[in-house]
Amino acid sequence: MFPKAELEATARALVAPGKGILAADESTGTIKKRFDTIHLESTPETRRAYRELLFTTDGVEEFISGVILYDETIRQQAQDGTPLPQVLSRRGIIPGIKVDKGAKDLAGFPGEKVTEGLDGLRERLAEYRELGARFAKWRAVIDIGDGIPTRTCIMANAHALARYAALCQEAGLVPIVEPEVLMDGSHDIERCAEVTEATLRAVFGELYEARVYLEGTLLKPNMVIAGKKCPRQASTQEVAEATVRILRRAVPAAVPGIVFLSGGQSPVQATENLNAMNAMGSHPWELSFSYGRALQEPVLQAWRGDPANVAAAQQAFYHRARCNSAARYGKYTPAMEEAAAPVA
Numbered sequence: 001m002f003p004k005a006e007l008e009a010t011a012r013a014l015v016a017p018g019k020g021i022l023a024a025d026e027s028t029g030t031i032k033k034r035f036d037t038i039h040l041e042s043t044p045e046t047r048r049a050y051r052e053l054l055f056t057t058d059g060v061e062e063f064i065s066g067v068i069l070y071d072e073t074i075r076q077q078a079q080d081g082t083p084l085p086q087v088l089s090r091r092g093i094i095p096g097i098k099v100d101k102g103a104k105d106l107a108g109f110p111g112e113k114v115t116e117g118l119d120g121l122r123e124r125l126a127e128y129r130e131l132g133a134r135f136a137k138w139r140a141v142i143d144i145g146d147g148i149p150t151r152t153c154i155m156a157n158a159h160a161l162a163r164y165a166a167l168c169q170e171a172g173l174v175p176i177v178e179p180e181v182l183m184d185g186s187h188d189i190e191r192c193a194e195v196t197e198a199t200l201r202a203v204f205g206e207l208y209e210a211r212v213y214l215e216g217t218l219l220k221p222n223m224v225i226a227g228k229k230c231p232r233q234a235s236t237q238e239v240a241e242a243t244v245r246i247l248r249r250a251v252p253a254a255v256p257g258i259v260f261l262s263g264g265q266s267p268v269q270a271t272e273n274l275n276a277m278n279a280m281g282s283h284p285w286e287l288s289f290s291y292g293r294a295l296q297e298p299v300l301q302a303w304r305g306d307p308a309n310v311a312a313a314q315q316a317f318y319h320r321a322r323c324n325s326a327a328r329y330g331k332y333t334p335a336m337e338e339a340a341a342p343v344a
C-alpha cells in the first residue's frame, strides 16, 4: 500500500550521522515577524533572497540533510532561474514542505488549539511531490496553563496528525509528526514532562490506529524544559535526562529518528541540550535537530537584508549547522563557538 522501502530510506537519510534538518518553512506571517527584528520589509523578493542565501551556503550539505519549505518557497527560483527545491536536491539536500494550515481555536475549549489542513490534503501532497518534496511537516500545538491541556485537545491534535501522516505515506512523502508542547508559561520541568509524555503516548496510539508505517516516519517533539517564566530553569543535564526518559517510554524504537524543534531556546542552548542527550550514550533512535529559530537567528542578525552581508550571514549559518552536527555525536564544545567567531 505505502512505498515502504522508499519512505524508510528517506527517513533514514534525513537523520544520517552528523546531519539534521533546517526548518525554513515560516509562513508569510511568521517570516514577517522575523524580518521585523532586522527592520526589513517582507516581500516575495526579500523572502526569496533570504531563502536563496540559506540554501546556497557552501559546504552546509555536510551538516544539513533536508530543508522544510513553505508553499511560496517551493515555487520560487534562485537568481539563475533554478527552482529552489532543485537548488537543494542538486546538492544532496532533501526538500520538504510544511502542509498544515495553522493552529486554530478549538471550539468549546478556551485557550486551546487544533491544527487544520486535512481538507484537500491528498491533492496538495501529490502536487508537492511533483515539485520535488520528499517529506512533509504538520505542527500541532499544546499549551500548558490552568486546567489545560485537556484530553480533548490532545486527542483532536493526535488524530489530525495521524490522518496527515497516513496521507503523506500514501503519497510517498515521509511525515514529520510534530506535536509541540509550548515553552510559554511558568510551569516547571516536571509539568512539561507529564504533558509531553501524555501527548506522545496519544500521538503514537493514533498513528497505530491509522496504520502509519513508523519506520517511514520522523517525530519532531519539544525538549522537556521548564516554561520561559518559571523561576527555576533546569540545567542542560536535567533537560537531557528528562527528555530522554519520557521519549524512551513513549516513542517506539521502530521510529528511525527524533528531530527536535528549538521552540524559543537560544541557538547555543538548543545545541547544548542536543549534545547532552547524545553524550548520554546510544539510544533506540537517532537524536537530531529540525531547528528554525536556533539555526536562523544569527543568520538574520548577520544579514539584515544587505547584499553586502551575504557572505557573513552564510558563515553564521555554516557555523551553527556545524555546531549542531557535532552535537549529533555528543562532541560539541563551547570552544567551537570562539574558534569560529565571525570576523566583524
Ligand code: 13P
Binding pocket: 023, 139, 178, 261, 262, 263, 264, 290, 291, 292, 293, 294
Ligand atoms: P523552531 O526551531 O524555531 O521552534 O522551529 C521549528 C519548527 O519548524 C516549528 O514548527
